[in-house]
Every structure is written in C-alpha cells, then in structure tokens.
Amino acid sequence: MTNNLDAMTFIEVKNLSKTFDQFLANDSISINIKKGEIHALLGENGAGKSTLVKCLYGVVKPTDGQILINGNHVIINNPREARSYGIGMVFQHFSLFPALTVSENILISLDKKIKKKHLEDKISITAKQWGLPIEPTKKVLDLSVGEQQRVEIIRCLLQNPKLLIMDEPTSVLSPQEINQLFKVLIKLANSGCSILYISHKLNEIKQIASKVTILRSGKVISSTSTSEISTTSMAEKMIGKKVKEITKISKNSYLNSSTAISINNLNRKKLSQFGTELKKISFNVKYGEILGIAGVAGNGQVELMNALSGETLGDPDEIIFEDKKIGNTNIKFRRSLGLEFVPEERNGHATVPDITLTENTFLTFHNTYSKNNNFLNEILLSSNMSSNDTISIINENDVRCPYSNPLADQLSGGNLQKFIVGRSLKANPKVLIISQPTWGVDIGAASEIRSKLLLLAKAGKAIILISQDLDEIYEISNNICVINNGSLSTPKITSKISAKDIGILMGLS
C-alpha cells in the first residue's frame, strides 16, 4: 500500500525498540523522514538518540520494530548494508587516521575499489560541488577539526547518500564553521538528500531543520514541524515536566552566615579535545547555602569539578576557603581542611570497582586515619577504623549490600551512590561539592540523597551542587547559576529564576 504521502517518504521507522539487558533505550519509536528534509532529533544525554541512529546505521540491531526505506521493509545488519541503502553517517568522534592523507583515509573506507589518482579527482570535484574546500593530498593530522569533519562528510557524499545522519556536528566547530556547515546541509537537502540532524542545541534546530522529533527516556515525546513549536516548549519537552514556578519558600537563614568558599576568576584549559575550557568562573557560597549549578552535560562540569577538588591545580587565589588560598593545593590537603567531594563518575573515580567497600572507605579516609594516630598508622592500613566507618555508612544511609563488605561493583548504581554520598557525609565536611548526585539513580534513592543534602545545609554546611537535573536543582538549591561552554552565569535566588531564564543561560534559545 503506497499513497502519496509515502512517495515523499525516504525512511520510516515503525515502533522500533531496543533493550540492553533490562534497560529500555528505545521504546517503540516511530519516525518518518521525507526526501530532502532536514529532520532534527532532539533529546538530553541518555534519551536514546544515539541508539536510534545506530539502529538506522546498522551498528546495533533493534530488538523490535520495522524500518522501511522507500516503502520497502528492510533489515540493516551492518553499516555496509546501511550504505548500500544510501544511508551515510558522520559520527561525533571522527574515525580518521592522522598519519594518512585525506584521500588515503577515504580510500580505505570505500566499499568499492578505486584508483587513488581517480579518487583524488573525485574528491576535488565533490568538494567544489558542495562547497567543502579540502586538499586531498594533505595529511589528516595537519587539518583543523572543522576540516576533518569535511573529510567525513565528503566520505559520505562519495557514496551518493539519500540520508545523511549527523551526530552533534557543531559541538566541535567555531561559529564561522557552523555557518559554513549549515550552507552545505541546506544545499544537500535541496538536492533531495534527507538529513537527520542530532543535537541538543535548540537555536540551531530552529535555524536549520524543518521538522523536529523530541526524545525523552527512549520515547518520542513530540514530532512536529519547527515552525509550529517554540524553543521554550522544545526545551520543556526535552527536559521533562513543565518546570513549575517555585512554591517552596527557601529558608534564607544562610544569608547572615559567613562565606565558606569563594571562587575568583578560575580558568582551566580543556582536558581533552572534546573537553571544555573554563573561563573566568567566579562565585561565593555561604555556610548553610546550597548553590545549584545547572547546565547541559559537556559544558565544563567535569573540568569545574576537577578544579574544585584539586585534581587539576591553578593559582592560589583562584579558590579561597574561609581565608586560606587553596587554588594550588591538592585534594588531600583540601580534604584535611574540611572540603569533601563527590565526582560524577561512580565507578573508577569515586570508587574502585574491584575492591571492597571497606577499602573504598579507606580511599578517602586514609589521611584522617593517619593524622589522628601515631606514625605507624601512616604506613599501616587501618582496617579496623575503616570497617567501623563503613558499617556506619551502610547503616546510616540504608546501603543495601548483597553480603557484608562486598566489592564496590557488586552494589547497584543507586546503592553505590548512597554509599559514596554517605562516605562524604561521614567525613563531616564543612563544604560539600557534589556532581550529578542522582544521575542514573532510582527515584527512591535519589530523594533520599536529596534530603541528606538538605539536612547537611540545615546543619550549616555549604554545598555546591552540579547537576543536569533541573528539578533537582530547583528542589534543593538556594541559588542557581548555569554553566554554559565553560562560563558560569551569576548566581540568582531560586525563586527569581525561571526555567525559561535557565534555558536562555544554557544557550538553548
């Protein structure tokens, strides 16, 4: 059965589902991409965008559902088959060999054999045709990131794609490069090639796409034309429930207390190619205050956490705790002053997966144990002290263990997080800096963790909460600021900042 509508459609996905173990990454997704359409796929990290796209490109096989190309039911087993159906993909992380030239890189990825000289000509022609200037004999290591992306795009274009999938293509580009890219994409779309454009940047989507499908928790929340939806409602649909105007009257008793920690003009270089540079970050946190730092992942949260914890160092006066300049001191020293940290990554950062909970307690407490005792304790493991502390952490925080003193990786994510938060509370910190405390944690454990944080603030301690979860930020913070592309907005009182404001600060609209 084909009708007029179907004739316009290049690819149609019907009720596609994908499960990993018990985790439902894609839940009965249906999506319809017309010929020559720029279709945006919007969603937060973990919403299921990548999984869906990988299903289309044959990297993973859907558990359930159908894919129709030009009205015919197809099964895509691998990327080669995907390419034979006219599907090309540009990944966020490029797969190029730096030591090889542009044409060599393209040569090895082609499904058909072709003479190198002939290929170089073809590359030059394609490059000129689409406005993607590139020198085929140049080595990839001499290219800028934007040029490398062009190589990836040309690689796809040589296969004459009917559908080009682009995964967060602008995350590594400068504004000028972005404009250039958009021109190419529009030209491509006008020539009849469909484009599936993955992003979480709303203004870009509004600018370039004609249709947008919003995913959340593996489900399609909405699929409309971009002219019919505002960026604000896109943001709301992406983030989840309408962020209600705050009814909770936050206690402002902290206002009279002294400043616990102040950050002044903190700068850090990016840790990796895909990292974010921190630019002139400044804020103060008072005792009894919870400062929420909102922001879309990858905007400098990891770098900020590392800078605050002392895993990356800087100038002394970038961080001032009470009246001590500690910007150049290591994590051990900061802990000894009464700062405590909970990084985002539970396994392999906050804890070591293949050692016991007792040993994991020791991991952050070794300094305390040795300080309180004679010098032998600096050398010997105080297994007694850490096992006592571990037991009380487990009891006070309702950490459910499969057996007594298990290895860290034997705990579920939520229980491990309760352990980690409990461990940081056990240190009786004056300042707690905590990143994504409830990410991937079930609702029960999440609310327990949040109430622990509220209690800590009530006891007069300062908390810096870095979180992607806006609800969480609204629920427990006194003040909110937003990190965007390595810069931090000025903190504002929670009741005076709306979700729309936050969206604007996130650079979403």
Place this chain on the structure above:
Amino acid sequence: MIEFTPRKIQSSFWAILSPIISIAITIFIGSLIFKMLSYPVMESLYQVFVSPFSRPDRIADIFVKACPLIIIGLGLIFCFKANIWNIGAEGQFIFGTLCAGSFALLFPETKTYTLLFSMFIIGFIGGAIWSSIPAILKVRLNVNEILVSLMLVYVAMLFIDFIVRGPLRDPMSFGFPLSKVYPDGAIISKVDFPFIGFLGQFHYGIFIILILCPLIGFFINKTLPGFQIKILGSSIRASEFAGFNKNKITFYVLLVSGGLSGVAGVIEVSANMGRLQPEVSFGYGFTAIIVAFLGRLNPYGVVIAGIIIATAKLGADNAQMVLGIPKVVTGIFEGMLLFFLLAGETIQKYKISIRKEN
C-alpha cells in the same frame, strides 16, 4: 561473539582440580608430540616431568634454578600491580650484578661477609639505577616504560660484555672473557645439611626468599603504600581522587623492582659462578615476568610459579641431555603448561558463552 561473564561464586573444588587437569592435558598432548617425532614416549615424559624430582640433589637444584626467578618475580609484583610495565628486569639484574661484582673485585683478599652484605646493597642500588632511567623518563616526559626498560636490557648486556672483555678481564684467563674470581667474602656458600652434606647446588642465598616473601606480602596487603600501588593499578582517576601521588608511586615501584632484580643477580653470581662473565643471566629477567603473572601477582603464588617454571626448565635440560630431545620441543611443553593453567583459571573465574552477533 564470545562473552566472558565473571562468575559470582567460584567453586573451590574446581580451583584445586583445574591445575591438575591442566597438567594432565599437557602430558596427553605432549605425549602425542613425542610420538609424532618418534621419541620414546614414556621415557621422554619421565625425563620432563619426573626426573627433576628423582633424586634429592635434583630437587635441591629446582630451588637453585627457581631462586633468581622468584626474587625478580617478587619485585615485578610491585610494578605489575601498579600497571607499570617493567619488561627490563633482565637488564636490571645484569647491571646490579655488574656493580656488586666490580665492587667485590676491588677488595681481592676480603674474607669477611661484610663484603657480601655490601654487595647486596650495591646490587640493589645498581638495579635501581638501571630501572630509574625508565622511571624518570616516564614520570618527567611520559615516555613509555616498556620500550625504555626493554631497550636498556641490551645496553646492559653489551656493557657487561665490554667490562668483562676489557677493564675487568682476568689476565690469567687465557683470553676468555672472565673476571678474576670473587674473594671469599663475596661467595655465597652451599648449604652443608647435617648428616646429608651438600645437596646439588643448594646455597644459603635461597633462604632470602623466606624473608622477602612474607615481607612483600605484608607490604602489599597491609600497608598504605601497598594500597596505593593497588589503587593506581586499578584506576588512575580513583587514585588521583584519593590524593595519591601517581608519579611518586610509579617511581618507587620501578626502583624496588629494579633493586630486587639486582639482588637476584648478586645471589645468582655469588652462589653459582663466583666471577663475572658475559652471560650472567639466562633470560631470568624475562622468564620472571611469566612467573609473576602465573603467580597472580601474589608473593606466595610467585614462589610456587617460580618452582613450576624451574622444574619445567630442568626437565627440559634432562630430556636434552639423556634423549637428545631439542629444547625447542620441550619449550612447547612449557608453553602448553602455561596456556592450560591460565585457560583453566579463566574458565574457573568466568562463564564463557558464545552469542550470535546481533
């Protein structure tokens, strides 16, 4: 796709049975190989597996052969636990030996064991100096320690060769590249067992293992530095989060491991050769890598692994001497034994399932 899922409960029954089965399979396939190459099967098996245990002095020689392997292996535990790949224990062994040996030859008439004691210290320092080169390069310039430590093996080999042929050559050696004989105070003597007398080459140096093994076991498992080493090996980020100094740990594990290789060299040469020669090590530093891993980086495991490997080497020697079976053939045995032991352990720890590509 083959999948390895860790077993939640590991059966102690299989833990005991799996090495036995491994040895049985090795013997079975080994006899097929002997058969194929038309060597007498039973006689060959006897030489390889039984003859090393056939006389008390041969049993004693197993320990003599295992001694350097175990001491180097104990040192390598430090590096490998921290995920630092010191492949150059052979070079550290040689350089430590060379330093200690040159020192001994400076005092030709010495009879007191103060000299031997100083040689242990100098041997340790010599080995540590050799491993400090990859350590410094790794810490300062992030140079790969595998390459540097390995390449330094060949430097050390050529260096001792030069020293023994040149500056330290014994004028009375009839042109052989040998140094003068060590003074008495630098020789480790054989053990004179009461009522039995000497047993093969069994010497006092072997007893150092009795001290080192529990000491290192205690250090690794019960002390903070040992804990730091373990954490660095498991997760660099967690180790930074704990506030451990990665560079310091890297540096010290390399020093200790190089130092112990040097000590192994001092013992080996003072007990068995009594002089410097171009070949002081017979690949002990490389074999010890296998010993360390076969012993699962556990000090007591390393002792057992050292004995197993030494036995296999001696069995191979005997088979060659008595039946003329080339070492290449018996080398296959060693390989098979290792393969099956490790395979047995893997199966015991992991459930292996084959899944169709999805």
